[in-house]
Amino acid sequence: MGAVDSTPHNRRVLMAKTGLDGHWRGPTIVATALRDAGFEVIMIGMAKAEEVVQAAIDEDVDLVGLNIGGHVDVAVRAVESIQTACEGLPIFAGGVVPPHAKRRLEALGVEVYPPGSQLPEIVDAARRLTNTA
Amino acid sequence: MHQESDDQDWVTASGIPLKSFYTADDVPSAHRQNVGAAPGEPPFHRGAYATGYRTKPWRIFQLSGFGKPEDENERIKFLLEQGATGFLKEHDRNTADHLYNVDHPEVDARREDVGLTGAVMQSVRDIDICLNDLPIDSTYGHAGGAVVQHAPFALAGYWTVAKRRGYDLLRLPGTGQSDYFLTYLGCVTKQQVPTDAGLRLNADIIEFCNEHLPRWVPVSIAGYNGADSGLNAPQELGALFANAVEYLEEIKRRAKMPLEKAARACGGVSFRISMDVFEEASKLRAARLMWTQLLRDRYSITDPKVSNLRIHVVTAGSRMQYQQPLNNIVRGTLMGLTAVLGGVQSLGVSGYDEALSIPSEHAHQMSVRIQK
Amino acid sequence: MTAVNSDSLFGLDVIELLALASQGDRRALAKLISAAERGNPVPGIPLDNATSSEQFCIGVTGAPGAGKSTLVSALVDELIKTEHSAAVLAVDPSSPISQGALLGDRIRMQSLATAPNVFIRSMATRNHKGGLALATQTARRLLQYCGWPLVLIETVGIGQVELDVVKTADIALVVLTPESGDEIQANKAGLMEIGDIFVINKADRPGADSLRRDIDSMLSRRTTAYRPLVIETVASKRIGLEQLVDGIGIARQQLMESGAVQGRRRAQLAAELEQQIARDLMEALERFSDGQAFSELLSLVASGEQSVSSAAASASRQLLITRE
Numbered sequence: 001m002g003a004v005d006s007t008p009h010n011r012r013v014l015m016a017k018t019g020l021d022g023h024w025r026g027p028t029i030v031a032t033a034l035r036d037a038g039f040e041v042i043m044i045g046m047a048k049a050e051e052v053v054q055a056a057i058d059e060d061v062d063l064v065g066l067n068i069g070g071h072v073d074v075a076v077r078a079v080e081s082i083q084t085a086c087e088g089l090p091i092f093a094g095g096v097v098p099p100h101a102k103r104r105l106e107a108l109g110v111e112v113y114p115p116g117s118q119l120p121e122i123v124d125a126a127r128r129l130t131n132t133a
Numbered sequence: 134m135h136q137e138s139d140d141q142d143w144v145t146a147s148g149i150p151l152k153s154f155y156t157a158d159d160v161p162s163a164h165r166q167n168v169g170a171a172p173g174e175p176p177f178h179r180g181a182y183a184t185g186y187r188t189k190p191w192r193i194f195q196l197s198g199f200g201k202p203e204d205e206n207e208r209i210k211f212l213l214e215q216g217a218t219g220f221l222k223e224h225d226r227n228t229a230d231h232l233y234n235v236d237h238p239e240v241d242a243r244r245e246d247v248g249l250t251g252a253v254m255q256s257v258r259d260i261d262i263c264l265n266d267l268p269i270d271s272t273y274g275h276a277g278g279a280v281v282q283h284a285p286f287a288l289a290g291y292w293t294v295a296k297r298r299g300y301d302l303l304r305l306p307g308t309g310q311s312d313y314f315l316t317y318l319g320c321v322t323k324q325q326v327p328t329d330a331g332l333r334l335n336a337d338i339i340e341f342c343n344e345h346l347p348r349w350v351p352v353s354i355a356g357y358n359g360a361d362s363g364l365n366a367p368q369e370l371g372a373l374f375a376n377a378v379e380y381l382e383e384i385k386r387r388a389k390m391p392l393e394k395a396a397r398a399c400g401g402v403s404f405r406i407s408m409d410v411f412e413e414a415s416k417l418r419a420a421r422l423m424w425t426q427l428l429r430d431r432y433s434i435t436d437p438k439v440s441n442l443r444i445h446v447v448t449a450g451s452r453m454q455y456q457q458p459l460n461n462i463v464r465g466t467l468m469g470l471t472a473v474l475g476g477v478q479s480l481g482v483s484g485y486d487e488a489l490s491i492p493s494e495h496a497h498q499m500s501v502r503i504q505k
Numbered sequence: 506m507t508a509v510n511s512d513s514l515f516g517l518d519v520i521e522l523l524a525l526a527s528q529g530d531r532r533a534l535a536k537l538i539s540a541a542e543r544g545n546p547v548p549g550i551p552l553d554n555a556t557s558s559e560q561f562c563i564g565v566t567g568a569p570g571a572g573k574s575t576l577v578s579a580l581v582d583e584l585i586k587t588e589h590s591a592a593v594l595a596v597d598p599s600s601p602i603s604q605g606a607l608l609g610d611r612i613r614m615q616s617l618a619t620a621p622n623v624f625i626r627s628m629a630t631r632n633h634k635g636g637l638a639l640a641t642q643t644a645r646r647l648l649q650y651c652g653w654p655l656v657l658i659e660t661v662g663i664g665q666v667e668l669d670v671v672k673t674a675d676i677a678l679v680v681l682t683p684e685s686g687d688e689i690q691a692n693k694a695g696l697m698e699i700g701d702i703f704v705i706n707k708a709d710r711p712g713a714d715s716l717r718r719d720i721d722s723m724l725s726r727r728t729t730a731y732r733p734l735v736i737e738t739v740a741s742k743r744i745g746l747e748q749l750v751d752g753i754g755i756a757r758q759q760l761m762e763s764g765a766v767q768g769r770r771r772a773q774l775a776a777e778l779e780q781q782i783a784r785d786l787m788e789a790l791e792r793f794s795d796g797q798a799f800s801e802l803l804s805l806v807a808s809g810e811q812s813v814s815s816a817a818a819s820a821s822r823q824l825l826i827t828r829e
Contacts, residue, residue, distance in 0.1 A: 009604050010542070010543060019243060020243055021226050021320060023320055024320075025361070035600060036605060037603065039605045040605060040608060040629045041605070041606070041607050042611055043611075043612055044618070048238075048242040051618055051619055058625060059626060059627055060536050060539045070245070071245030073245040074243045074246055115454075116456055116488075327741065
């Protein structure tokens, strides 16, 4: 138990969007890349903080990926809810995240991948965060 | 001496193979007859109008909107002062697209996002404020309602304001959108009206405008979200015209208005322009040709005033980079030029800060400057 | 940021997790389901009461594109008006190449996902033949043991593996659309045999009537006492859901009264028992093949002193005697 696997087999990642803006291409591209790297990806689309928390618990995920657009406070609320309910569950984020928002999220322990981040970088991060690197 | 050989396969962004040079012999035989056609003449590939930009420059048409209706009003005035020749009033996406009131739990959970992507307009009063002191009787305005389920509200609101100001609706210029690519493909909301209901709404709008607002462009099919979702140039063309055919078939089925009027109404469309200059400019030329052929071959419509496709372009936001955003000014210029080479009637250049946020005042100013 | 340990929650083991889960701890329950998915044993769950009428499991399957997730979402929404609660196991295929999966059923049920009496769990097939049915069985047992008597299992009926999952349920719903005509004719993968209720979803499309006729004609050739129901729905518009819930009630009652459900449960247990025996024997064989006795037999066969079949018979005797 707790041994490091060499592949992400059986590792589950939750992907959610904190905004209501409907853009889905970024999260889908990342989800597909993670799937191709061996992860099981549960996508819940646009979700409020409590929905993300419930999904993280019921699906027993190993990692949460948040797509963020818009105001950073919305994302911060989601992050704090997850961290309170699921202590130790890693979170990483992407989307339109201007530098000041990036800093705020990083201060909470979230790894942030703004536009221009490369997919291999994101996949490696997922591996590292789920102990399958 | 080592001779460099061009043995790579050169292709356009859409994968169309490119020869190293072309001659007159490369023109497909079916199109030879078109080569001599002047601008403003069918099949319009050289341009929708005979004298083109010499007499009528393209409309500088920038998307704008954030905050309160007062804020949007200010930005529209700024853009018009800077030289824009029309305006696009963007409604806040959280409320408008989903048809939520501001106190809906889904909106409240993301309250800080409200007003970031467009002005919050929940009533005619709000729309009136947004249009305060704007000469909407003579300025070409996009009423909002890019999302199919929102369009009836946005349009009815705009027209109500115009009517209350005493303007003659029969002469009111402007456009709606009500776009399937956006609604069902690009920015899919949590719930949408089913596609068959959307078709009904759009046909209703086309018929209504035919009767009450003949100068208004009722709907505008926009390939942008198709292209940004992965359609290449030929696919964007095909999908856009397939959409047009659906509208025309529905109008034909209802038999309540002349099909030619509907074709003219549907002939104001919008494409995305990305970075492959020659392919994208050619795409617009091909679009005009396709529309002429489609109307003639399917519907026996040959009136040049109906067959000349009018095109608006929005440059690809996805090509604007997060790093070193000022370089995006160059990208915007290049894509804007491509659109102009393609003969557009109106153009919106993405803000250089596209990857970071909605356009700042400076970015908006730049977008207008680039076009001037 | 360290990843949370797989089989433990704050360092608890399976037994402790089960104690917590049975008292209503959802997080512990979720972790146990993960253990079941990995094929780890979860000792201590009482075996099903094969005759229980309170606990019930509905399997839902059909071709891709039939709108199953939308239907299940609307169905659960309707069911929880009268049922205590509902749990959904939504199974999607793992990529045979990467072993990863996109689990996209939950998103279609998002409107229910935070209701306190609904539990949704996405599961990937994980390409372990036969093991999937066991994993879903264990997950179902966990759910039912921990206070979720009604469980729906949703799969895509494209392969034998997925059909085997649906067969573990008490009744099976097969979801079709008016375009499914060919599938009926071809009787793809035994879809037609397993259905207790046939749902024609997207029934507002042309062809619904002729599909109903096709299904009726196929069913009329059946000789079983229970006649499967055919119900039309348009799940996206919430049409036909009340009739579907009524139909499920009828099927449930009739098949419990006739003893059919109990028979299926017993048959499933028998299959599980057989599978477990087979697994144990295989493991024993693997150990044996690595051992001295096997090498000796092999030498005898290679030198012609013993035939393969008599060597094998000798090995089998040894295996059965020496098995732990």
